[in-house]
Amino acid sequence: MELYPRCHSLMLDEVRCLRGTCLHNDGKRCNVKEAMKTKLTARTRLHRLPKRGSHDPATIRAILDAGFLAHVGFAVHGQPFVIPTLYGRDDDTLFLHGSAASRMLRELETGVAACVTVTVVDAVVLARSAFHHSMNYRSVVAFGTARKIADAASKTHALRVIAEQVMPGRWQDVRGPSEKELKATAVLEFKIEEASAKIRTGPPLDEEADYALPVWAGVLPLRLEAGEPVADPRLKPGVVVPECVLRYRRA
DSSP: OOOOSSSSSTTTTOOOOOOEEOTTTTTOOOEEESSSSOOOOGGGGSSSSSSGGEEEEEHHHHHHOOOEEEEEEETTTTTTEEEEEEEEEETTTEEEEEEEHHHHHHTTTTTOEEEEEEEEEEEEEEEESTTEEEEEEEEEEEEEEEEOOOHHHHHHHHHHHHHHHHTOGGGGGGGOHHHHHTTTEEEEEEEEEEEEEEEOSSSSOOOGGGGGOOOOOOEOOOOOOOOOOOTTTTOTTTTOHHHHHHTOOOO
């Protein structure tokens, strides 16, 4: 199993991304394929502000790697559901997991069409008019179907990818899942059939006449920032905060 099942270049300072290949701080390279093996149809055609959109595989992967929380959309007997869940990316596959009793996972494993969205909010955009307020963001909308992962080795690999998506470096510090825990956990492999990205950057875009108004306008940057670690009350004496926690950062 690869030490780096996916690229963490947007999360770790010591990682430097090359185009198509990533060189990690230990000198290992992860094989990140340049061509996303997807098709494009009307589902991912960009209609609203297409200049902000992209089908570029590197752009889509970079946004997916910057997040860890997705919203999964699907329909059951005409009733739509959108469920938040953690995910992990491995090439053009997203791994999803949860309780074996999860309605979402039970439904997805039947092969129903699903939509996975990931959004990273970078800033609030404050305009001179209420109408032109906005936000700077990076988002991906991916379509595909999922299948259930049954064998223990593949499930463990998928769970590792999810864990590393949320906290790179954590998996090597913890006890792996037991046979009982694996049986209680459902893991799905969501194959991205097609996807699109959309990104907004920059200042507000006001009406020309509004630039003369005495109203402050600009961008208020936002970021997900880790606070001071809080130790478990039952932590054994002498156990220190691991490096992956101390250096945690998201792009």
